[in-house]
Amino acid sequence: MPFLDWVNKSRAKEATRAVPYHLLQQEGAFGEPADNLLIQGDNLLALKALIPFYAGRVKCIFIDPPYNTQSAFEHYDDKLEHSQWLSMMYPRLVVLRDLLSEDGSIWVTIDDNEAHYLKVLMDEVFGRRRFIANCVWQKRYARDNNAAIGSSHDHLLVYATNQDQFRTSRNLVEIDDKTRAAYRNANNDPKGPWRLVPMNGAGLRPNQQYPIRTPSGKTIYPPEGRHWSVLEDKFKALVAEGRVSFGKNADSAPGLIRYISEVQGLVPWSWWPHDEVGNNDQAKKEIHELFGTANAFDTPKPERLIQRILHIATSPGDLILDSFLGSGTTAAVAHKMGRRYIGIEMGEHARTHCLPRLQKVINGEQGGISAAVGWQGGGGFRFCTLGDPAFDDHGRISADVKFATLAAYVWHFETGEPGHQAFDKPLLGVHNGTAYYLLFNGILGDRRPAGGNVLTHAVLKAINEVFPHGGPKVVYGEMSRLGASRLAAEGVTFKQVPYDIKMR
Template identity: 60%
Template sequence: MPTLDWLNRTEALTIADKTPYRVLEPVADYGDNSGENHADNLLIQGDNLDALKALLPFYRGRVKCIFIDPPYNTKSAFEHYDDNLEHSQWLSMMTPRLTLLRELLAEDGSIWVTIDDNEGHYLKVLMDEVFGRRNFVANVVWQKKYAVASDAKGFSDFHDHLFVYTKNGLFERNLLPRSDKQDSLYKHDDNDGNGPWRTDNLSVKTYSENYDYPLVNPKTGKEYWPPKGRCWYTSRDKMALLLANNGIYFGKDGLGAPQLKRYLARVQSGVVPSTWWTHEDAGHNDESRKESKVLFTTEDPFSTPKPERLLQRILYIATNPNDLILDSFLGSGTTAAVAHKMGRRWIGIEMGEHAVTHCIPRLQKVVTGEQGGISPAVNWQGGGGFRFMRLGEPMFTAEGSIHPAVRFNTLASFVWMQETGRASSGPWTVPLLGMHEGCAIYLLFNGILGDKRPASGNVLTNEVLAAIDRLCPHEGPKLIYGEACRLGAARLAAAGVTFKHIPYDVKAR
């Protein structure tokens, strides 16, 4: 498969692996996030590359939908984003982030990336490489403006791209709800109990000789054939049934060309999404700027925030209630706000102080029931909550030891992911992390057995092994992580124990 080449490409492909795992430090809780639907609502302040790596042990393979609105590299000045990166730098910035986002994506999840023409075609090739060309779903073209810019040089820019990819081709999209405008097309009614209908074409362009036959008007006896190169959409027998049940329309006077009666009651309940989204479908930039003016007392630092209706449409297609949404370029908080109102769980990542000055206040308003954006459409009344977190120290010090700030549950999540390849199911209150392929996995760290002395509770001795068997027994093989082991090889073998040293055998670096 063709690939992009740019300055520092080789280094960019290794950045994700080299990025250190960092601790996520809780700062504050807002609203009520104790319920199952809101326990994962996280607003994280910090560089999104570090934050994505920090999320891996907890959320690898669990995110149903990722939406990102990265800097467009338009050579315009943004207060909070460097949107004036050189082309090579921009590609080097995107590559490791897309790599980590793919790891976080669920097997049946999808990622949606909005971009304009400055980097859009390069981004398409890059995403082909990261996600696999076979996992490309669509390039949705969104009409972001409704008025021609009279001062435009050349063409007036009307659209953005939305590149949609799956992880492994398992994405199943939802149908969009039918609109009143679409239902109004069904304007005929025979008052026969079948409900309203509209006319539709009886022929199709996929030719079959068996479906190429004359259709006779029962009133006049006149024969009608499909247009040249086409055929009727169904067989002779089924067409005869349609005729017998008044399912074919020959015009008001009964003398016109045959058309199918398409009944509203018999069409699917929703509409297949298309790749062309007008400003009427999904909002526009002017709409989003007006939303921002209502939300923020000071001017919104983002000159082109996305409208809530755009995110509503994406999440409606790609997710269901309680699914987990991630936006690692959260901006002014639109994705999190819409996900919250639609009953989805969410994680948003933003750098800089505006995570505090803009994102938190906006999401607090959502929790208390603000009525802007899509709130009336989804009958949003408020509720739920979220947790605000910051990136802390790396998991490991420069010398390779576990950082003093790391607590038991944080290290347990890393150990569990390392051994199982799955995100954690903690928190834990005992040294047993869980079972994997018949083996019990234990962690001795930070005095989990109640003895905080370095030489005792974190060190595997006969007494500690007895305590493990008493608190969380397992008859089969055991894998025990600890700072040291005082048992010999024969004793370990007799107990069915494999011992691994902290930090040397912890690979999450």
């Protein structure tokens, strides 16, 4: 597979590993208690802070990164030299990949300035076999008469952790008016409108190339190089049920009568016209209704576009992530659609746009998709900023780090799994037969310097009595007072805090 190269690519790769872990600091909670997060801060730092808690748990990621269009925006510096743009995107895509669930997908909007480079970059980060589609969104419907060739679309690159799982779990889209009009009921069939579907498919299947005798007495075979779509016994059963038509003269190739009542939806395709999912003009109108023209965001996406993505890729209760949140559209739509979400925005408009927009959603604002989904308000979210690094340059742990936070880091480092359980005791859990323990912050109730954070004979006895485990144990603590022979006899591997906590 070819790889994309650019100036300072090696530095961009190293940046992924060198990103420090920061603490999230809650600034406020709005509405009903909820796990939804709005985070203000550099999105690379924020994404790294989420890893120990959300790795492998995000069902759908949507991002609308700066397009590198060599133009100036009020809320973004979108004028990045090409290699700088790639260096900005690479580490973020790597961390986003680690957050995706096994059946998750990532959707990225981009225009022609960087779309083809981004495709190759995402092939490298996610793997080419995980590419699903390049959907084309018609963002404009009016022609630009001043352009050599007017640009009417953006790209929407879609990748999935597992193509097969995505194919089986993705949702169908609603039947559109054009498709619905193809179903008619000229014969007043009591089952409702119907249309004929050809009953042959490409390829040679000997057991599906039988002769068919029409009601007029004509014998028909499949077209050259094709086969009938069902086995002969199934075909005869469909004829007996009145589900096969041979045309007005009863001597045409058979067609399956399919009723519109049997069609649950349509398989999504890669052309997304503006009348189905909105356009730039509609997006601006939605923003103007929310904030007025003076405080409008420059490059919003219409709520219907995000609704289509979340409908295809997720179900109610799934976790959504947008690390280029912009004016807050993804979070607002996810909220209205009953999805959980994490939105990250670096700029001050995290407070001036995203925060008030989500408060309006809680209060039941009726713009965008509200009427379509029956939104009446409710729910809640927490607003956080980035706090201090969890570890300094010398590996020392920040004084603000609590037991549960460090426990999530340790658990993720050892197992690769997110720390979503409640860490409130020394035993963090058992993984592949090994039990993991953390002695930190006086979790045993003994906060003396040489007390419960140190592995002593008494502490080991307490662990074995209160949190027994018959297999191997890994114990993290400030220090061990036990010799190597005693540790080996107890099946204990001791690791020192903070020096043995090498963050992933």
